[in-house]
Amino acid sequence: MYSDLTLTTSTTSYPVIVAAGALADLPARLRSLGLGGTLWLVCDGAVAECYGAPLAARLRDAGFVVQMMSVPPGDASKNVAQLSELHTWMIAGGVERRDTVLALGGGVVGDLAGFAAASILRGIAVVQLPTTLLAMVDAAVGGKTGINHPLGKNMIGAFHQPRMVLADTDTLATLPPHSLREGWAEVIKHGVIRDAGLFADLEALAAQRGWNADHPGGLWDAHDADLTARLTAIIRRAVAVKVEVVGIDEHEQGERITLNYGHTIGHAVEQLSRYAMLHGEAVAVGMHAEARLAQALGMCGADLVARQAALIHAYGLKTALPSHDPDAVIALTMRDKKVHAKKIRWVLPCAIGQVQVRDDVPEALVRQILS
Ligand SMILES: NC(=O)c1ccc[n+]([C@@H]2O[C@H](COP(=O)([O-])OP(=O)(O)OC[C@H]3O[C@@H](n4cnc5c(N)ncnc54)[C@H](O)[C@@H]3O)[C@@H](O)[C@H]2O)c1
Ligand SMILES: O=C(O)C(=O)C[C@@H](O)[C@H](O)[C@H](O)COP(=O)(O)O
């Protein structure tokens, strides 16, 4: 048996639950946190039928008032028009300050519905119910919410901590392989930035299962109890990294910057692809490029770059940069939220499990890596 994690910051504290079948406990968990009023359940079209409608029925049976809305799947939904639709839906439906938004789905729904909760009536409660690997280990935890702007990824948003994160790992059984695969990028990131043991566990599992050859990304097999248990343990370990970092630095004034490893270049290529590239796919490419940058600066050896690349490949992801004009990539990196006094703050690995933040990376070197 595992106990819940608790994320405690200087302003709040909330449970982070990762367990098979956890959604069944949602009504009782909401009551124990004193969350009531109307529940505004937001999901995307793909999740609505499988999980949204049954969850709404379960909550209504338990006596809750539930309104449900689904948004189109994909990063394109993280925009002002979609946000405005959510606002209109809630205002027209008589939203009150005691109400709660339930964000059921992947990182797209978590970010969008989380920001709707942060902005409606100047902020109401949100509960994150992640159903993708990426959202379980990363997006649902830590309170970053927001939408994209035509000029940059996640440019509009707010820090708005959820009252609870409840991840039902049973939902992963229906996740398409490409969505599962992109989630591994953020798991690997957590290993590289802070947890060498997690990185080694991922290596061991990949070597044992031979995913490289047979199952790119690794399929979640609900009938394989041993695999499910090992994957759940890995997810918990990856979540623990995020919980720890956000607990140290809620508003990204220092330590939290490390969670952005791979994202300086990753966000740029993701945006240049017009979001055809999935977030995790872009982060994988970004981590490889940024590790090469660290190597070029003498911060790490070729062995680290090779080991990280091998793990990225073992989980079915690519490391090769798409062929974009380096100037276009560099221009977008200058809009990164980590830019300070016109300098990019790069998160660069010096060992597996350890990163440093550098603001003295010559642009010529970045250009060389991008070329
Ligand atoms: N706020 C944060 O800290 C944070 C962290 C990492 C990523 N993000 C954001 O998260 C987004 C990516 O999230 P994502 O990778 O979860 O993608 P996503 O939300 O687009 O979900 C991926 C796809 O899987 C489908 N899906 C979700 N759960 C399912 C299930 N259980 N069964 C079947 N289908 C399911 C969805 O409909 C969608 O098509 C990006 O916008 C990224 O910027 C935010
Ligand atoms: O939680 C964080 O902090 C992160 O940076 C996690 C990232 O994986 C995530 O993609 C986040 O949304 C990026 O934030 P941004 O501030 O760079 O837009």
Ligand SMILES: [Zn+2]
């Ligand atoms: Zn990310």
